[in-house]
Amino acid sequence: MAPKKFTTTSGIEIKEVYTQPSSMNELPGEFPFTRGIQKDMYRGKAWTMRQYAGFSTAEESNKRYHYLLSQGTTGLSVAFDLPTQIGYDSDHELSEGEVGKVGVAIDSLKDMEILFDGISLGDITTSMTINATAPILLAMYIALAKKQGADLKQISGTVQNDILKEYAARGTYIYPPAPSMRLITDVFEYCSTEVPKWNTISISGYHIREAGSTAVQELAFTLANGKAYLKAALNKGLDINVFAKRLSFFFNCHNNFFEEIAKFRAARRMWANITKQLGATDAGAQKLRFHTQTGGSTLTAQQPLNNIIRVSNQALAAVLGGTQSLHTNGYDEALSLPTEAAAKIALRTQQIIAFESGVTDTVDPLAGSYFIETLTNEVEAAAQLYIDKIDAMGGAVKAIEQDYIQQEIAAAAYQYQNEIESGEKILVGVNRFTQQEDAATNVFRVDDAIRKTQTAKIAALKNTRNNPAVATSLQQLHEAAKGQQNLMPFILTAVEHYATLGEIADTLRNVFGEY
Incomplete structure (x- = not known):
């Protein structure tokens, strides 16, 4: 397959990169990457x-x-x-x-x-x-x-x-x-x-x-x-x-x-x-x-x-x-x-x-x-x-x-x-070139009722998951947080047992405190 040619609308070929003969000879994809991290x-x-x-x-x-x-x-x-x-x-x-x-x-x-x-x-x-x-x-x-x-x-x-x-x-x-x-x-x-x-x-x-x-x-x-x-x-x-x-x-x-x-x-x-x-x-x-x-x-x-x-x-x-x-x-x-x-x-x-x-x-x-x-x-x-x-x-x-x-x-x-x-800085439509406008009608709104939906989902989850396994995984995370072990495997185990985000975050709060 012939290499792709890049041209302007007038048919002028566009080179992959342009260098100024005297001073701008640094290339893309080469340290310190000023011109881009990839060659092309x-x-x-x-x-x-x-x-x-x-x-x-x-x-x-x-x-x-x-x-x-x-x-x-x-x-x-x-x-x-x-x-x-x-x-x-x-x-x-x-x-x-x-x-x-x-x-x-x-x-x-x-x-x-x-x-x-x-x-x-x-x-x-x-x-x-x-x-x-x-x-x-x-x-x-x-x-x-x-x-x-x-x-x-x-x-x-x-x-x-x-x-x-x-x-x-x-x-x-x-x-x-x-x-x-x-x-x-x-x-x-x-x-x-x-x-x-x-x-x-x-x-x-x-x-x-x-x-x-x-x-x-x-x-x-x-x-x-x-x-x-x-x-x-x-x-x-x-x-x-x-x-x-x-x-x-x-x-x-x-x-x-x-x-x-x-x-x-x-x-x-x-x-x-x-x-x-x-x-x-x-x-x-x-x-x-x-x-x-x-x-x-x-x-x-x-x-x-x-x-x-x-x-x-x-x-x-x-x-x-x-x-x-x-x-x-x-x-x-x-x-x-x-x-x-x-x-x-x-x-x-x-x-x-x-x-x-x-x-x-x-x-x-x-x-x-x-x-x-x-x-x-x-x-x-x-x-x-x-x-x-x-x-x-x-x-x-x-x-x-x-x-x-x-x-x-x-x-x-x-x-x-x-x-x-x-007015030193111009913001078009705000401090210059303003006009009277009607209030926007087609805006996207999220209904507050979804908190009830999520709360019901959490309650259902807690009724169907293996709660002893959740408790064990959170306890193991608590102990690991007190030590020096990498916490990711413990968090992953808790997640896979369907511990909630809040339960995991609270386990860490109990060890680390809040800022």
Whole structure:
């Protein structure tokens, strides 16, 4: 078969990569990977088109997953509700008013079975946005894969599992930092042998940016957290050339088109150097692989259709920046969870960029632009100043404990809000080009009654499962948590006996305490 030719609409052949004769001779796929982690990037394989979805019950979310897969989504991305994220079952008093609201309610392996009904885990990749309870949800996913007969050595996906940014920017932590870091490294260690293709952490700048940070702060604080995870794993005796290959990152893509592209290019170069300094010699362990989501906080409730243009710009910047995976926000997300129509337009945005724009035909098309190259260097230098300061404080955990990162984000958010309110920064439809609008009617709402549904399911489960086996598995987990053993096998056993998420989280609360 003749090699595929890439040409413009005029028939001009497009080269795989362009180099500036004098200074820009660095190649994609080679250290420090500024220009991309693969030699051919999207010429070889498009990024994974994920749509983040999850709401109400597992049954309802399952319908949305089948819909997205039918529309051409190539990877699922699961949103969990707040009780699931902080380790409470749907029937817990603190869960009232939150069940199924910002994601799907998962109380036990039974819910996970329903969530992926009719979907083969061996055939898709799944990203799960879960942190404090990540080991429990991952155990449920593994248990389901086993029940489906999937090869655990082949199943792939990502668990966010990034607790440091929870303390700094998001707030869904349960345990204090030390036991939280232990759980994270337990996942690293367990998956390295049992589920080797699983990405065991997605180090997230997204929520740092959503909390109001600048692009430079997002980059610096995310890489500083990444460095802390590398050191924690090294302290546990893990091989950086093995576990660093399974780390991935999750970045925001905001409105400033060229700054975002420069941020992604700088991120790869900085991470390559950080891993190398800590002993990584394998190229796979030096590569920064990342998922991008367009900026939720940039979406406006005013003139919501304008958000389609914002999302298109942000998605294009992520692709030009070399992302491995992308979620595009629905235009109505400033009002509610996205409707099916908004989710479809968001997915079509990615497909149009991939198959109609021509930007995927060559690798790193903006390389050699004096502006892009200078901006990449400047973003890197500014982020490095922050990382040096955090290192001097003793690393990201210490910087978070001293409230440094939180204060820096808060100051940036305050400044941005002032600039919007003073009109110094223009937000179309909000402080300029405004109009009178009717209240939105076609918004997606989740019924509060689903808490009753979930509560009934939990009661039925507890009446039919082997309760002595559940009690034994939870007791064994309690004893293991008091010692130094890896907790993943104990969590998996409890999950397979249909212990609930809340029961497992409470067992760990009893040993670790709450933060």
